[in-house]
Amino acid sequence: MSAYKTNNKMVGWIEERLPIFSMLQHSAVEYPTPKNLNYWWNFGSLAGFMLVVMILTGVFLAMNYTPHTTMAFNSVERIMRDVNYGWLLRYLHMNGASMFFVLVYTHMFRGLYYGSYKAPRELLWWVGVVIFLAMMATAFMGYVLPWGQMSFWGATVITNLFSAFPVVGQYIVTWLWGGFSVDNPTLNRFFSLHYLLPFVIFALVFIHLWALHTVKSNNPLGIDVKSPQDTIPFHPYFTIKDLFGIGVFMMVYLAFVFYAPNFFGEPDNYIPANPMVTPPHIVPEWYFLPFYAILRAVPNKLGGVLMMFGAIVVLLFLPWLDTSKVRSGRFRPIFKQAFLLFIIDCVVLGYVGSQPPADTITLIGRIATAYYFFHFLILLPLLGKIEKPKPLPASISAPVLRGGGMAAGATAKPMEKA
């Protein structure tokens, strides 16, 4: 760490007692960042930005929300109608959840493509997966709060999954519910946890960044930083790049908020929860659909639940499942194709999850589920052994020094515009 110097007495006084300025200097200003990062590297900071937006809008929503089965629905409508700019707060929060998942999924696929989970970034990747799980729990419980039809029935279906576990299953479900059905105690605890978990995520993001700053960022070439020439300081290069990213993202996000605020929503959730009336088809929010499809692909309930969790747990083993020594997909011709197929598979799973079950849909769901696990458990271990990667550049600055004259020259421009 370069010694931190200041002429400001006040800053110096604080710095001696709490080295906060040197810490900022070290990790937000000087932090040496590979100079070839492309725009896919914007999505981490965007996710962090989104987390802050969610916490801010959420805290103000909570000031006006009532977690009681008889009042929750109307209290949300009161926010929409009577609270000043309440509609803005709520639509920001509601669409923000969808945007958060768009960002984090992109962020994760970025990691999958560029091999960011490989040594030495295994722990960084794991913390990411835990963040993802915590996000899913938060989003699920948040969706219950407005107490519409989908809130209620979604909560009923998902909590009921735990009854699949032998012997203890029903006890777990009763314990989760705080009673014998989804009811007021359930709503109360979900509200409490929905408020708590984002702060847990916040802490996890710090650990995520701590690990990141220890092992440093990966880059589109997937090769290690070899000399100071390969990096540039975070500030101003990436502060401005991230700000630009935030600008573009905000335009997309706010276009939904102002012009299609219910695009991601289900009309049924504007009907107050009614335990006596089951909606024709109960669908989770779009970001759970692939997992929902995996759940339903298995004829056995317990099997389905295990597969669904397995689909996420398998990510934890990725550093060992992918046997290739080369990180970046850019130098892996076969992996590139497999990666594309995998994305298509996830989209297919999402579509299947959105459809009411029918013979062909179930069949497609099963094939897509099988392929999901095939990709991780068979294809990735195998590819590392049989694939012949393209030659790697000598260093991050090398391709530039050689004027882009290498085989992958066209794609290896340092300033790739995504």
Added chain:
Amino acid sequence: MQKLIRNVLAAALVAGAAPAALANEGGPELMKPGFSFDGVFGRYDPAALKRGFQVFHEICSNCHSLSLVAYRNLAAIGLTEDEIKAVAAEREIQAGPNDEGQMFNRPGRPSDHYIPPFPNEKAAAVANGGAAPPDLSLMAKARHGGPNYIYSLMLGFEDTPPDGVHIPDGKFYNKFFPGNAISMPPPIQDDAVTYADGTKATKAQIAHDVATFLNWAAEPELDARKSLGLKVLGFLAVLTALFYALKRQIWKNVH
């Protein structure tokens, strides 16, 4: 990488189309008359809102509640203070207890929410052949197609159901209602209301007006939302362009 991006974008488009495909669940395609509040620049048509309110007030409110709308909110669609007071006072609401400990009825006030036609859901159901008329406050958001659905439903009644479709006694054939047998009798016909502004009250006109009004009831913030959106997005466009220029400037010596 470029190719990959193109493919991913294509996949995303397919995924984006899925909800649209979902929206139409087997029934006939909804009529789309077009509304003044469609699109980025669309806003409510004040005259249509007022006519739509008249339809709701004179017809629908005999069976349907509108519990999330307060009488005072009607100021937003152009009713004067006196008109609001008069509308509110048309129905009585139970209040109390008074100093003698008695409950009593009093006329509605502007601060009251639209007073429902039936004292409770059971009473509403019994008076309507077993199916309680749902609250209409959020109807325009609670059905796929929103205002198009309401419009279509109003015009989807047919006296004689197609061959082979059996409609039980006390129900009516409506080609847009899921299952086709609805407990609501056809609520509107030509000239079912006489518009104060002289507009000719055809069935389609009435349906269009009431769909507009119910959309307002569900999204009273729409005008404010869309106007604010233009300002915010315009501002962001400039800000983002500046960020981009700054980014180019800062990065120009990085090779």
